[in-house]
Amino acid sequence: MSATALVGIDWGTSAARAYRLDAGGQVLERRDLPIGIRHVRDGRFDAALAKLIAGWDVRVPRIASGMIGSRQGWVEAPYVECPASLTALGDRLARAPHDELAIVPGVVTHDAAGIADVMRGEETQLLGSVGRNERVLAVLPGTHSKWARVEHGRVVDFTTFMTGELYGVLIAHSMLGRLAGHEPGRFMRDAFSRGVARGLAGGELLHDMFGARTLALTAGLRSEEVADWLSGLLIGREVGAARAWAQRAGIDASHVRVIGADALADRYELALSDAGIVAARGVADAAAHGLWRVALHAGIVTAAVEA
């Protein structure tokens, strides 16, 4: 076993992923457990952590990001206001009680109407994925997708879309899900792209989603296509709205970095392509890189040359 310099944990609502990093910030080992904060009973985060990193060197520093720092987590970490730099995040780490675990703050911004928007965990992935000399428009697809402007090691601004959660509840519980049937099948590329086109057209979503029903009724959409058409509709809307959001800030939205490694990220790449946007994939283990960088800025670890 190579010498561990830092244990980093991406600890979310449904799962936790732990990384063992060496003195150069490279990932030596990773572990996943379904012990997200929702699954931890009676506040026994200490026991959950012990299970997650069992057998690892207990003397090295530990740092976590994500919902572990929320009100429902181990200890509530503050929100750092945008633009949020690595230095600001490192300066405002919270500490789990009776444990040497540092917890990265969340980030808060306000939209045009003055309503707050928040992230916990994504800031770490963003700052792990984007180099200190880059200016990037990035998306983290998910239950609550985040689009962010990351510039020179700072999260300048971001906006959240409930795309994944809305898709999930509509398929599981609405008329649209009944139309789609309940057997996930192979990906229907054509139906997805037709949905994306509809979403990019920027109509009224409350109306457009009803289109799945009428298309199914008029034989414009087969039952097995309904789910992917709806997925495309929602992702297409998100892409269109996020592009407009970036452009309102004077940002070039012709290139987007997709941070994620799953089938959902693949869908986003397709939708971006349909929208004429060039997509690039972020590095793997973005959270590990981000945790390493925050730890460096906080003085928890030191490195001759930052990765």
Next chain:
Amino acid sequence: MSATALVGIDWGTSAARAYRLDAGGQVLERRDLPIGIRHVRDGRFDAALAKLIAGWDVRVPRIASGMIGSRQGWVEAPYVECPASLTALGDRLARAPHDELAIVPGVVTHDAAGIADVMRGEETQLLGSVGRNERVLAVLPGTHSKWARVEHGRVVDFTTFMTGELYGVLIAHSMLGRLAGHEPGRFMRDAFSRGVARGLAGGELLHDMFGARTLALTAGLRSEEVADWLSGLLIGREVGAARAWAQRAGIDASHVRVIGADALADRYELALSDAGIVAARGVADAAAHGLWRVALHAGIVTAAVEA
């Protein structure tokens, strides 16, 4: 018992309402039963109908509208293309097998993208609610709200919004419902209007709905206000989008007729008022009036003077 001239039935997915009408088209009696087509087993619509109108004169003509004419109903009635007149509806009645029940066709239109939109039952309420010399922009609030232009006894065009269904699945199954808690409380007028204002502003719904979470997090919205804020957001969006839809057709959208008599219709009146639109309530028993008028045009009943 006054002499019955027509039995009219508004037969939807979850409930059926039967009307006994006299020779002047006036409602003598009404009955509600929870025997919507979803609750009728093994296609026994004849038994359901017998139960619904038990004791009424079996010799008078019967006419029904709504989902009873859908593929899942008793017999599939056609869709009449917009603009759909009383005459066109009367000319294309379907007939239930082995029963003298006439079934009013649905209506179909196509939106700007060429995607079909459909209604079954609402066309009858609309034509029952709007006089033959009127030009009206009308809304039928509901699971799938319909906005329609009704002019001179014709449904000229309409558009559907999945507002009610989306609200229902979000409150029952999403994070927003968990924030709201599960005890329906008294109506939170202020939170509703704040939601309406947000909806009328016409941002991206996938983003705006996440605002309920951040407002709750930052103490901008109390738990008991979340549901009404979300209701306002969705209805506000619908009102804004429907107004734009009417204006694109060159229609005056400063006055809207609200067809409905429940608490949901009250909410629409408030949202319309917040949008600076004058709301008027439609007549009660719009379906009964519409069924009477279709029956007259079809020659099923005759009247010296049409109501």
